[in-house]
Amino acid sequence: MNTHRHRRFAKSPLPVHLVRRYLEPGPVVLVTSAHGGATNIMTLGWHTVMEFTPSLVGCMISAGNHSFDLIRRSGGCVINLPPASLIDAVVGIGNTSGAAIDKFRTFGLTPTSSTEIEAPAIAECFASIECRISDDRLVDSHNFFVFEVVAAHVATLRRRPATLHYTGDGVFMISGRRIDKSALFDPRML
Amino acid sequence: MNTHRHRRFAKSPLPVHLVRRYLEPGPVVLVTSAHGGATNIMTLGWHTVMEFTPSLVGCMISAGNHSFDLIRRSGGCVINLPPASLIDAVVGIGNTSGAAIDKFRTFGLTPTSSTEIEAPAIAECFASIECRISDDRLVDSHNFFVFEVVAAHVATLRRRPATLHYTGDGVFMISGRRIDKSALFDPRML
Numbered sequence: 001m002n003t004h005r006h007r008r009f010a011k012s013p014l015p016v017h018l019v020r021r022y023l024e025p026g027p028v029v030l031v032t033s034a035h036g037g038a039t040n041i042m043t044l045g046w047h048t049v050m051e052f053t054p055s056l057v058g059c060m061i062s063a064g065n066h067s068f069d070l071i072r073r074s075g076g077c078v079i080n081l082p083p084a085s086l087i088d089a090v091v092g093i094g095n096t097s098g099a100a101i102d103k104f105r106t107f108g109l110t111p112t113s114s115t116e117i118e119a120p121a122i123a124e125c126f127a128s129i130e131c132r133i134s135d136d137r138l139v140d141s142h143n144f145f146v147f148e149v150v151a152a153h154v155a156t157l158r159r160r161p162a163t164l165h166y167t168g169d170g171v172f173m174i175s176g177r178r179i180d181k182s183a184l185f186d187p188r189m190l
Numbered sequence: 191m192n193t194h195r196h197r198r199f200a201k202s203p204l205p206v207h208l209v210r211r212y213l214e215p216g217p218v219v220l221v222t223s224a225h226g227g228a229t230n231i232m233t234l235g236w237h238t239v240m241e242f243t244p245s246l247v248g249c250m251i252s253a254g255n256h257s258f259d260l261i262r263r264s265g266g267c268v269i270n271l272p273p274a275s276l277i278d279a280v281v282g283i284g285n286t287s288g289a290a291i292d293k294f295r296t297f298g299l300t301p302t303s304s305t306e307i308e309a310p311a312i313a314e315c316f317a318s319i320e321c322r323i324s325d326d327r328l329v330d331s332h333n334f335f336v337f338e339v340v341a342a343h344v345a346t347l348r349r350r351p352a353t354l355h356y357t358g359d360g361v362f363m364i365s366g367r368r369i370d371k372s373a374l375f376d377p378r379m380l
């Protein structure tokens with residue numbers, strides 16, 4: 001379906017308390033999972049940073065998704081940051097089920113080994129955040145997982161790629177310019 | 191401190207299941223709270239949509255904030271969407287404590303009555319999302335509130351204002367252009 005070859009990113013380790021730089025702006029992410037030989041990718045927009053140390057991230061992953069079982073059984077996943085150029089793959093991944101197709105193959109994405117987690121990362125994403133389930137008290141009632149980030153790898157780039165932000169109704173917002181207001185901050189808040 | 195007069199927005203009701211259009215892209219929001227005659231505003235970037243119906247939103251509100259007690263005691267808050275033009279107020283609100291100053295007065299913002307919640311909305315914000323605590327099981331351990339959206343009001347505008355997205359380190363991303371990919375979606379996913 002998708003034979004376009006996308007850029008692959010080489011990545012270096014990032015201290016886990018710094019993942020907020022990537023997640024807090026609210027991008028759509030691709031969550032990879034694996035268990036018992038099966039792998040999958042899902043598109044996710046419902047996530048939030050929850051703590052710096054330990055580095056915690058909360059994700060709402062519907063029980064109707066094929067990924068839900070892979071994550072719950074394996075105890076982990078990888079949160080991957082797609083550049084905006086992957087928008088068609090992001091939509092396609094969100095509109096298909098891993099129970100029916102191999103999403104890596106279908107969307108031309110390359111799995112790469114993670115360091116702490118069974119699930120692979122995605123070479124065509126510029127950040128990979130490896131997560132283990134930390135608290136599952138809201139999973140049965142709300143499909144809400146609290147993950148601890150146990151490793152993170154990001155591409156070292158002069159300019160960070162634009163990201164995708166979903167607004168519903170099939171419409172995305174593409175991240176815009178950056179503005180540095182650090183001079184206005186109380187240094188203890190930085 | 192801030193005598194600049196910002197634009198005030200007239201707002202109309204929005205069905206509560208549609209608040210994802212405003213929150214899912216990940217903007218910085220201003221959370222208003224009130225209890226026993228005291229009111230406050232805090233800047234928040236750690237939130238996520240959790241469900242459409244009931245309309246649920248999760249927020250990580252540190253127990254160190256003056257707002258935490260007001261929200262816990264009153265049982266609610268209002269999530270307000272500031273346009274990017276309010277960036278200096280957003281930073282100032284995030285770097286001061288409502289225990290020491292009246293943030294509405296200090297930052298030149300206008301409280302307006304909410305329909306379902308004790309806390310006021312902010313006239314200079316273009317969307318106001320009224321919330322009641324729905325699940326507090328993760329509050330003691332993670333300062334994480336699950337809120338149910340009980341009312342929402344948004345400005346009817348030809349063009350939605352740009353929003354602020356925080357990346358840490360005093361740097362914000364300003365929302366960019368929108369791109370409609372609805373033609374690629376399975377209609378059941380819209």
